[in-house]
Amino acid sequence: MQDTNASFSTRAAWAVLAVITIVALRIYCILPRPSVVKRTRRRKLTCALGVFLGSGGHTSEAIALMSALDFSRYTPRTYFVSEGDILSAKKALAFESEKAAQTDSHSTLGTDPRSPYGIFTIPRARRVHQSLFTTPFTALRSVLSCIYYITLAPLASQDNLPEVLILNGPGTACVLCVAVYVNKFLGLASPRLIYVESFARVGSLSLSGKLLRPFVDRFIVQWPDLAKERPGVEYRGWLV
């Protein structure tokens, strides 16, 4: 009896090890790699775009990044905001109507029959001063909500899935990135990830920047020192 127990737990241990190895290998395989092939669009003339508005300065920077984009190309747009961050949602609305006013006076394009933008709320992974014991539960809720937006909802209608996701920090950007990796892991369509480090970061990366760097397709900084001795990190002057 003891023998079978022992062999069962040995087998279970091997099985767990095998699963961990396969998962790790799969994640390794889907990590972004530098590519020299220039991408050209074949199928679609428009590109669905997602952007995370991380509150305060992060939101202002994200909106500045979007401000020069051609919205007849980047449509529909999805804004992700943290729960309770009403100010960022308001800024997104104001920004969209400002852009709409610009295009109305400049172009003769008809209105897009689809809704040109949406604002989605993500529960916070951890509130300020929240106890460490309850953090895993709120973090899980946050991850599940991102998986709903990025993985599940697009199964019903691909139109909902951004083709590119712009991240500028802070923490909740990592949660969105986890959901994108669920898609990649399962071989589903997933947005390209572009991380733009904040203008405030001169000599050191932010925590979300450090965490996300290996996982994003483009990592862009706004001060030259940050690109030094960091392969793959791009610097092209101030972007905001």
Place this chain on the structure above:
Amino acid sequence: MHAFVTVGSTRFDTLVQRALSDSVIDVLRSKGYSKIVVQCGNSDFNTESYERCGDCWVRKGDEDIEVWRFKESLQEEYKQADLVISHAGSGTILDVLRMRKPLIVIPNETLLDNHQQELASALVNLGHLKASTVLGLPEAIRRLDPSSLIPFPPFVGSRFKEMLDDEMGFA
């Protein structure tokens, strides 16, 4: 002329108290800043010598000194100001420098992360603004020569647009 002091949505007691001290008010007045507006956010200050006046406080006997917790639009205040004194938040810095207003920033030394200090020093080195400590503020105002500041470059939206268009295959 008009001086505007702001701490944004943060709390920065020592800066607000210093800005309302006689040493700062005297040097501002001697440099010709007659109107002084302070947006103090959640900071504490001694309200004894102030009178409540609607949404703001006005200094007793000196109506040209106003203290507000929050303002409807900071952009509007920056526009009116001839000098802005601020915490070193990156959003405020960008907004004020883009309006080409003289700016003195005071990094909050009590914050754990020193990246405010880093940003302030980098922009001081480029000549776009002046930085000061809370204690050194009167001296920084006295020495400020707005014409010596190097104008901040305008926003170039095409940089990110080109990167994204390239990445997404819009040739």
